[in-house]
Amino acid sequence: MSASPVRPFAPTWLGVPADANALDASVWPSDAVRDAAGVISLGGIPATELAVTFGTPLYVLDEDEVRAHARRALAAFRAATAARGARARVYYAGKAFLSAEVVRWVGEEGLAVDVCSGGELEVALAAGAEPFHLGFHGNNKSVAELERAVEVGVGSIVIDSAIEIERLAAIVERRGVVQPVLLRVNSGVHAETHDFLATAHEDQKFGFALADAPAAVARIRRIPGLAFRGLHCHIGSQIFGAAGFAESASRLIDVHAGLLAGGEVPVLNLGGGFGIAYTSADDPTPIEHLAEAIVDAVAAECAHRGIPVPDLAFEPGRSIVGQAGVTLYEVGTTKPVAVDDEHTRLYVSVDGGMSDNPRPALYGAAYSARIASRTSEAAPVLARVVGKHCESGDIVVEDEYLPGDIGPGDLLAVPATGAYCFSLSSNYNYAPRPPVVAVRAGTARVIVRGETVDDLLARDAGIPGNEGIA
Template sequence: MASIQPVPGWLRAPDDANALAPSVWPSSAHRDHDGRLVVGGVSAAELAERFGTPLYVVDESDARARAARMLAAFEAAAASVGTSVTVYYAGKAFLSGAIVRWVTEAGLGVDVCTGGELAVALAAGADPARIGFHGNNKSVAEIERAVEAGVGTIVIDSEIEIDRVADAAARAGRVQGVRLRVNSGVHASTHEFLATAHEDQKFGVTLERAVEIGTRIRGFDSLDLVGLHCHIGSQIFDSAGFAESAERLLVAHAELARLAPLPELNLGGGFGIAYPSADEPAPIEQIALGIATAVADGCRDHGVPVPKLAFEPGRAIIGPAGVTLYTVGTVKPVPLDGGPWRHYVSVDGGMSDNIRTALYGADYTVRLAGRVSDETPSLVRVAGKHCESGDIVVDADYLPHDVGPGDLVAVAATGAYCWSLANNYNHVPRRPVVAVRDGMARVIVHGETEDDLLSRDAELAASGSSIETESPERSDTSDAAGGAPA
């Protein structure tokens, strides 16, 4: 839901409503001599002209660099306590063939949680042995497909899945590596719907039964229990929650490790990013070292070797690399009780391309993308075009007072969970994703047209109904302006 406060306590009127906070925008983001936003060497105005709006834009170099930094941070932290690490990219944040290629080339594995995500990862060339398969309700068919493909680890999320995975592995003549997902009881300091380690929720098994269930897994010749797994939530800014969760998990880990080798401990992901500049997540190097140190201390206390570590970051890699471009349609000033006027800036997208604000009350940053202005900053709420009062993209920020119809605006940090959660509410076609790098742009996910929507309506398709539509993205068949990025 949108905030009920006219101005959130963290929001301050900026001295310059054109400024781009480095913590929020892709590393390449800047303004050219005409004041236009440039990402990956391509101006927002050029992107909007070529591909239309709304438009998802991903800075390829930024995403690759964040993946490499994430791996380096955890490798250094693991080495400091005498162990090693595997880092998986959490595909649910945003998965496509290009993204799989970027993260695997950076040295990461891929974490998937449905048959569809598994299909994308495999089709994009991910090494099956470096894929982890999550999910609280994996179908038998999905489990069989994962086993047959040679997926490295399947996360056991319930007792029922033990038999399903064991049977599939036995039929395939394989010994399948598995992890057991455990609820540590640690509540991450995040939105209620994003905290996933507390007991009353759908994921995993209770900590009290971890040893019992782990022992049962070991009773199957077709299963190899490689370690315990826990995920405490999302958008976490420091290592404290991870450290507490690790301390609790190590009680069960140590007991299982004394019975038979248990080589790994997977502490999940959920590392936070800055959405508005008021967000201040700790550097990932600091978080990684804090977690590794906590694990090493716990292992020393329990008298067991430090296990190999594993993590599953997603948002922290792809989130800051993404920007969404919109075109303003209307601007409506609304007086607020006891406060300033708020300008409702309505854009040509909304909860069909970014539903996180409606779902979680997520905060975002917005800036003019096609120009700069010396006008006084005005409080704005960026609203979508959908027939829903909760259709808000940016709950509260400041734009120059002269923002008006036809202006191009950009919303930062939309690389994670925006395209992944995109939908066709009000029969709005989903929008394309364009990767930018070194002054070139290319479509990495095609958008939809209204004809695409009609083609899925069985009655309309049978009658041959169609309309004449041509989106800017579909009409541009070239892979990139000036050539495809490397």
């Protein structure tokens, strides 16, 4: 079989690297480097030391990287809106990754927090977040969740259905309070990466059609205990470029302008979805360019209609924590597998998988990987990093060039795992979820405790001694 590192079945975007040890600065945390021994250092700590101390698989989150992205996003949107005579509020989208420490980090950097479940709300409150600085999303918020949000004084509840309007009406009347609300609408624009699709209707579970928004707002305005603050829209995820946001803004401002006849509409929340680089082929738009382009589009639509630019809100999540995260694995086995009569692919099995990162299985998401415990002069070969779960789709990195001598015991690092990996993790095959460790300036600490098999067994009421589990 061919010994050439070039494989005809590799994706066209994946080139053979000149150096399979190099760390692409667009994908890795800014302080990720190889030390004199060739070991990848994260937050000033060798990956080998982190693995020995905390075990693998291991989520590593660079605190300074999270804070830097939060500051950068806030500065970008504030500058863009100030230039147009408006103000910006930036919410961290907690669904990307939520823990008490991260709530504190983004809060200290000036961000509010967006939650979308009762559990996320309680994490934010337990972390000391001011309720007024919280936004509460969700297409099926229970009565109990709405009661709790109103009770603590959440800054805004994003209404998603007519039923929710009436649920909130009953709650605020009973409590004798006024609750600020936004109305979630669908602009008919759906964006992913470089492309967007604009239609008259959007067939999805979230929000109101634009045509139905005026009637919903009229109903909200008739309820003394609800204070209508504006419209909310989210057009997609992992978006590169501002074209989709601009098209969506033109449609939203049209409705926004019509609503001004019935009262003030102080806020327009344009959601998030700003993309990051997962591989060297990704080229995300800098947040400063996105902020300027989006705000300019809103301002142009407002000027066309002769109305003032409203205050704007944004909800970045992935772009705050994604690049800050690296997952460490230990290689267990490697196996060359014939793809055709002339070529092989090297399968590299690690001690985690779809239980700690289901995104490749769910969405076909692409990731990168590097040996973290050493450098290698071996020629790069096309590899597929797979997990240990009983699924053929248990793939961590679909395609990557790794040194051909990678083998059992090597430590493998997968960057850009700060968003939607821990959040979507599971106990599939009874795998305990890994801990999350924050690194900063040469120190590491657990910010989310990992699970053990004993933790999982303790939940099983069929095991002798656990009969009283409720």
